[in-house]
Amino acid sequence: MHSLSSVIAGATVRWHDFPGNGIPVVFIHGLGCASSYEYPRIVTEPALRERRTILIDLPGSGYSDKPHDFDFSTTQQAAVVMEVIDSLGLSQLDLYGHSMGGSIAIEVAERLGQHLHTLAVSEPNFQSGGGFYSRLVVAEPESEFVARSYERILANDKTPWRGCLQNVAPWAMWRGAKSLVEGVSPSWMARFLALGCERALIFGERSLPDDDAAAVVNAGIPLHIVPEAGHSMSWENPSALAAVLGQIFAQKGS
Numbered sequence: 001m002h003s004l005s006s007v008i009a010g011a012t013v014r015w016h017d018f019p020g021n022g023i024p025v026v027f028i029h030g031l032g033c034a035s036s037y038e039y040p041r042i043v044t045e046p047a048l049r050e051r052r053t054i055l056i057d058l059p060g061s062g063y064s065d066k067p068h069d070f071d072f073s074t075t076q077q078a079a080v081v082m083e084v085i086d087s088l089g090l091s092q093l094d095l096y097g098h099s100m101g102g103s104i105a106i107e108v109a110e111r112l113g114q115h116l117h118t119l120a121v122s123e124p125n126f127q128s129g130g131g132f133y134s135r136l137v138v139a140e141p142e143s144e145f146v147a148r149s150y151e152r153i154l155a156n157d158k159t160p161w162r163g164c165l166q167n168v169a170p171w172a173m174w175r176g177a178k179s180l181v182e183g184v185s186p187s188w189m190a191r192f193l194a195l196g197c198e199r200a201l202i203f204g205e206r207s208l209p210d211d212d213a214a215a216v217v218n219a220g221i222p223l224h225i226v227p228e229a230g231h232s233m234s235w236e237n238p239s240a241l242a243a244v245l246g247q248i249f250a251q252k253g254s
Contacts, residue, residue, distance in 0.1 A: 001036070001063060004087050007142070008079045010172075011065035015084060017226035018043055020052035023094050023117050025249055027055045028108070029164075030099030031134060036102060037164040038098075041238045047246025056084055060172025062164065066121065072175035075184065078107035089224050091115060094249045098234065100124045100180055101114070103188045109195050119195065120224075120248045122202035122241075123231050126192065126212045128183020130251065137177035146170040160235040171202025193219050200248045224248065 003014045016036055025048070029035045035055035043053040057064040058077050070076065082105065085093065094117050099104025102124025109119045125131065130138070136153075137145060150170035157165060184191075189212065192199065201216045202224045217223050224244045229236035 004084055006059065006080050006083050008076060008083060009059040009065070009067055009070045011059050011067040011070065013059055013061040013065070013080055015057060016040070016053075016055040017088075018053045018055070020050050022051055023092055023249070024052040024054055024088075024090055025094045025096060025245075026052065026081070026090075027057065028095070028097035028101035028105050029056075029061065030097075030101045032061075032161065032165045032168050032173055033098075033101075034058075034164040034167060036062045036236045037167075042234060042245070043241045045170055045239055045242030045246075047242045048249075051126065051249070054084075054088070056081060058101075060169045060176070062167055063214060065210055066169035066172060068171065070172075070175075071179075072172045072180035074104045074107055074176075075179075077104045077176075078111065081108050082111050085112070086123060092117050094118045094120070095247060096120045096122075096249075097124065100125060100134075100176060103180065103184075106188045106192050106195075107184070109197060110191060112197075116197045117170055118198040118200070118249055119192075120200045120202060121192070122226075122233060124188060124192075125180045125183075126189035127187055128181065130177060130181035131132065133218070134177035134180040137174055137194065138181050142171060142174045142178075145174045150174075159232065161232065189215065192216075193221075202226060202233070202244055202248075204229035204233045204236065 004011045034057045039055045102121030226233045
């Protein structure tokens with residue numbers, strides 16, 4: 001596993017860098033998750049196993065450090081991802097982000113400009129207000145969530161999510177959720193639509209219909225559907241998600 005002392009986070013950020021050919025693909029995980037947990041299964045599928053893939057654990061999650069004085073907002077996390085990308089000297093890359101990671105990826109894409117070949121996001125937060133879990137997390141003060149509610153959510157979860165959730169700092173989760181509820185201006189949707197790179201949106205079949213997905217399609221951006229899956233598509237149907245990503249990140253120009 002690789003690491004970098006992040007000036008932005010004041011902590012060490014860590015990632016997997018699987019060797020391969022063509023344009024590297026950088027992965028950014030969602031709230032309460034970790035790329036090191038969620039994506040090795042995806043990137044070893046036939047559709048992606050020949051590509052170089054970089055799986056970043058954001059500060060507060062997975063193998064990365066969990067500083068107490070970082071705000072864990074999407075904007076600050078995007079700045080940390082840029083530190084990693086800059087340290088790797090990537091002149092061109094593809095980028096994938098899921099859920100909160102999709103929102104972060106949109107902000108990273110703005111910073112990358114012409115260095116970004118293709119951006120794919122799956123069920124990102126496009127608007128302020130948050131999703132079910134982020135609203136649940138910030139329904140009470142950070143101190144209460146850290147002291148009691150995080151452990152209760154962890155104890156009650158019986159899905160594969162629990163495997164990475166138990167390695168997330170509760171204060172990081174609360175502050176990340178707060179950032180999603182508060183949103184950014186312009187919105188992530190406005191920023192996504194304004195990007196000049198190749199873009200694609202991914203949804204799980206069970207998450208449709210969705211107003212944001214319809215808006216993206218109406219803007220002429222392709223929508224890819226992962227069958228027999230909902231929001232947690234990376235473990236609900238990992239092979240199908242890998243196939244979709246392989247299609248989106250086809251080796252154009254590499």
